[in-house]
Amino acid sequence: MLPRLTLLVGLALAASPVLSQDYIDLEAERKAAASAEVSQPAPVTPSEPAAPVAAAPVSASPAEQQSGQNLGELMYQLQLLQQEVMNLRGQVEEQGHQLRQLKQQSLERYLDLDKRLGAGAVATSPDASKVVAATAVAAKPSVTEIPGETEAYKAAYGLVRSQRFDDAIAAFDTFLQSYPDGRYAANAHYWLGELYLVITPQDLEASRQAFTLLLREYPDNSKVPDALYKLGKVYFLKGNSAKSREYLERVIAEFGDSDSSAVKLAKDFLAENF
């Protein structure tokens, strides 16, 4: 008997509108407070105005109808929000990708620079690239390594790598005073030219002088295409576009068939700025 009784009570409760009535009542109360909020905020996407939910036809009680609309409206808002979050995620992914690419590019540029410099620095060792060795020898046959020069150069260059640029300038100046005709003199001039561009404030004139000196004193040095390119940039920064262009075009004209990366940089710079 007992199981049957409880079952019946259960059925009676379920059949009566009690439960849904309770629920609707609660919703109706909330609705009063919430409706103002829901209807006010601007549509999430400008292209799609929040859809006005059409007045539901017939039958449904006003409370029921409104709760349906509220939930429907919420569903709609949720959908728009999900879409918005997905679009934003897409943008974050794409920007992250671009950032990685840019980082990679600048790392490659740095490594390239480092390599070219390193090639100059190790020119003394017998297994150094023949071209560098050959040009260095051709340029200054008298050049021989002076004891202590390599260490001094490496110390100054170490300051560049640890980004102590002001100290590096002082070190290269001292280096050039001690070894004015040393094996790494051309490299030191080149680095001074670079360093005057990265210190704050920039010293464009000092940079220009350093590069020009390198070109005049060491016309066959392997750093020449880079120095030409840098001079093009320095003149551009100084506002002398005619001279800038002249140097950049010289890089291409004189070294266009070499594998110097300065050629590409010069081309890119010309394409971007002229």
Add this chain to the structure above:
Amino acid sequence: MKQLPVASKALSIIFALVWMVGCASTDTSEADAAAAAAAEQAAAEAAAEQAEAEAANKASMMQQAIEDAASAAGNVLYFEFDSATLRPAAQDILDAHIALAKTNGDSIRLEGHTDERGTREYNMALGERRAKAVASYMAASGVAGYRIESVSYGEERPASSGSSEGSWSQNRRVEIK
């Protein structure tokens, strides 16, 4: 407003109790009391029947109106390319079907479709997203979730063959069945 549900709850409990007492009393031998109760019940039933008939008449007219509204609205909801967001026009159609669903206990089959552009399995998922968007809207409007079945056909069952926007817009749809 607040008292109403409480009252109706109380009423149904009383109703259930009376019914149970009725059942229990048949087990006793007090036949007189039972006969009196039966007579009383018969009278109540007759009155209820009459009210019911009136209500039924009214209800059937209402029902007819709801059915007419649903069939007039049509049973196809259309979507934008690669989107499962219900357009306002689709919501109107849907509301008519929701009103109808509330008058019966029929199960509802929602068939999601896409146009032929894009890959088949992705479109299968997109068709499902469309059907589910409709299902959630219905559920939020008070149609019990267990009555709704969503099936996606992706791009496999186009309503209009042809490779132009004219056909594609006909194919990006959810059919209510």
Add this chain to the structure above:
Amino acid sequence: MKQLLFTMLAFLLLVAQARAELVIEITSGRDNPTAIAVVPFAWSGFGAAPEDVADVIQGDLMRSGQFAPVSNNDMLNLPTREDEVFYRDWRTTNTEYLLIGRVSGEATVTVEYELFDVFRQTRIIAASESGPVAELRMLAHRVSDKVYQQLTGIRGAFATRILYVAVNREGGEDVYRLMVADADGVRDKEVTRSTQPILSPSWAPDGKRIAYVSFETTRPAIYMHNLVTGEKQQLTNFKGLNGAPAWSPDGNSMAMVLSKDGSPDLYLLDLASRQFRRLTRHFAIETEPSWMPDGLSLVFTSDRGGKPQIYRLDIATGDTERMTYEGSWNARASIAADGRTMVMVHRADGNFHIAVQDLERDQLSILTSTALDESPSVAPNGSMVLYATKRNGRGILAAVSVDGGVRFRLPSREGDVREPAWSPYLD
């Protein structure tokens, strides 16, 4: 009466067979194909030869785009053994290589063949293939494989098969047939049919079992079918989506898409224990899983970034990484056996093309120029991509080489064909 019915039935079956059969049209080959003469093979069996082996081989080599078979009419003589070969005759017609051979046997046949380098006047292959006479075409394809490998250095993929879905309108309703055929479209056989959609056929690495999605219960479900025994089995039948089955390289598990827990996500089914493991959990669409050759990760399509793009999932760690950034729509990726080439559907200017991405250099190139290209499937040797497209309002299959240089079409005689899947190597 009974006999009439029977003949009518037989006729209907024949018609059904002819309908789905694919016809090859070569649309573009390489600029400097190698000239090779495939001389008609001698047949020493009883009656007429069951297959023109040389013709099959010519077709294979021609379709690769790398060879220009010499027409039989241009052959000055038709040697079938080495002592009948006169190099001078072939040099005058600028033939670079010469293939001759002989077919013998009855129930079991043997194809002996010899390949000659005309200019160096040497024999470079002398070998044979044997098997049941019913598989003579397959033996011919294997000869093609050997010749292709000898002359290009790449393993041939002619002795392989393809799965595809053919759809015909019959008596007012669409009939979907899952078909299996040789890689050249010939010897097509119906695997299963339904008046409800069939899609996403996928090969097991053993080349014997396949999986596909069928709506035959009016809802999608994944089935496994053994092509050798004909045994068919329903693998999944969950509420919602059951789709995109992809067999793991070791054949022990299957990646798939289910939406039983809400939105479409990737799951891994262990075929022995029948245990499912959920691989992704996101409210966006995740679908179209495809394995990296090492079996450690999957690539898949997801629109978690607003538009479908290709992501890679490390199965052990669950880490995902987006792989495509070019274009606003990329889907259905598959990775070639070398693990370096990813083929996918890419949307450009509103049209859907087959594109290939070099995973090492991250470079994307578009291979096709038609508008509604989909379902790319890479040959096991990574040379060609088979895909579905539309031509004159009909669904057809087409193929393009991974470098875009070679193209051919495989239209069916009637109805639509779609969803091609290239088998793995079968031997």
